[in-house]
Ligand SMILES: [Zn+2]
């Protein structure tokens with residue numbers, strides 16, 4: 235079983251109710267991409283959170299830029315290629331009368347840049363800034379200057395008018411052709427570490443312990459994968475499938491599911507045991523492979539002689555309940571999908587725990603959540 | 614203790630320091646010229662037809678719970694723990710991948726590039742290359758995947 239590639243998606247949108255006959259994919263997320271707000275008791279997507287920059291640094295030289303809110307690029311000697319964003323190698327050469335020149339070469343493509351001989355000591359960024367003299371940059375600087383001065387308004391209005399009248403791509407391109415555009419090495423973009431808040435209740439869903447660039451320890455971490463069960467579908471026989479639920483919590487969970495009319499479910503209400511420290515015990519049998527000796531032993535232990543029993547035609551359909559399998563913290567429920575053209579199965583899941591999961595003792599008395607889970611039908 | 618598992622005989626693991634429960638599948642080529650010049654941490658898996666070569670400066674370190682997909686060409690200096698590299702990726706000379714990253718299939722990582730922790734990386738430089746933040750869930754998800762693959766092949 236994979237938590238990474240399981241074709242299972244959660245519908246996560248508090249403003250738009252799901253239309254189960256035409257599901258808007260914008261609001262479908264993999265479980266691993268979602269947060270879980272324990273205060274609101276619902277999954278939260280990237281559109282329902284408030285991120286804030288916690289710290290920022292250059293991944294190349296590890297300089298901490300957290301105290302520089304305006305900087306987005308490294309101002310040290312960390313440059314990237316303007317054409318392909320790869321890092322640039324820099325070679326310095328000495329010349330007569332204390333002159334120096336710098337040669338930048340991209341580690342990936344053919345781009346390179348030579349500063350020529352420089353006599354005044356200056357940062358590499360300063361040197362490049364001074365060398366930006368192509369006509370395009372000059373025009374940009376001129377426009378910027380004009381924006382500051384009201385007396386040159388007429389010229390600014392004239393330029394803006396000219397730009398706004400360009401409605402064809404070719405015209406815009408011909409205007410750009412008038413200029414000579416040069417490419418210069420650019421400072422490396424900084425890496426941001428963000429803390430996350432729930433946009434509804436404003437509580438923190440993710441926060442770091444410290445700002446040390448290379449340390450990634452979390453003080454607060456509410457990820458959906460730690461609270462909501464991992465679900466998936468596997469094919470059993472013709473139009474019979476197994477729907478698997480795995481409980482990630484350290485407490486018992488009871489669940490209720492409902493679905494659309496084209497689906498025949500064997501069971502609508504069930505409970506899932508607390509998660510186990512034994513890795514293999516937490517995997518539904520359908521995901522254990524007979525090709526691996528460890529997995530095969532576990533299968534024999536679970537099923538005994540029945541492991542090699544052949545399922546007769548119609549046997550499952552007649553007695554769905556008999557094919558339900560329950561593990562330590564998981565359940566596999568047979569379902570019949572009557573409509574062959576159905577590509578996805580939406581199920582509504584309601585979860586409840588009598589006790590609060592570990593770490594949430596002070597927040598809630600128990601989990602009480604409901605959401606739509608959309609599963610792709612395997613071929 | 615189960616030190617390593619290789620599925621066939623044509624994988625040369627001489628000079629490779631392997632952690633517990635490492636899985637190396639068919640036709641993997643590890644070019645380790647000196648003793649311990651390639652180190653692979655526990656529960657890592659290298660899938661079929663992939664190559665591990667030494668970077669021009671030093672040895673190749675591959676962390677724990679690292680999944681290297683089929684047909685990959687790896688010449689990195691360092692790959693942190695819990696990194697998922699999908700099929701057909703090329704990691705060029707001396708690049709560094711920090712912990713918990715997802716490298717999408719057919720991605721090319723340029724020489725000496727440093728990928729910070731918790732990033733998803735995809736595409737080809739100059740064409741559609743991107744680096745974007747990865748949810749912290751992936752630490753658990755990738756570790757789970759590596760442990761699962763260990764009892765799958
Ligand atoms: Zn830097």
Ligand SMILES: [Zn+2]
Nearest residue numbers: 315318340343
């Ligand atoms: Zn380049």
Ligand SMILES: [Zn+2]
Nearest residue numbers: 271274432435
């Ligand atoms: Zn909330």
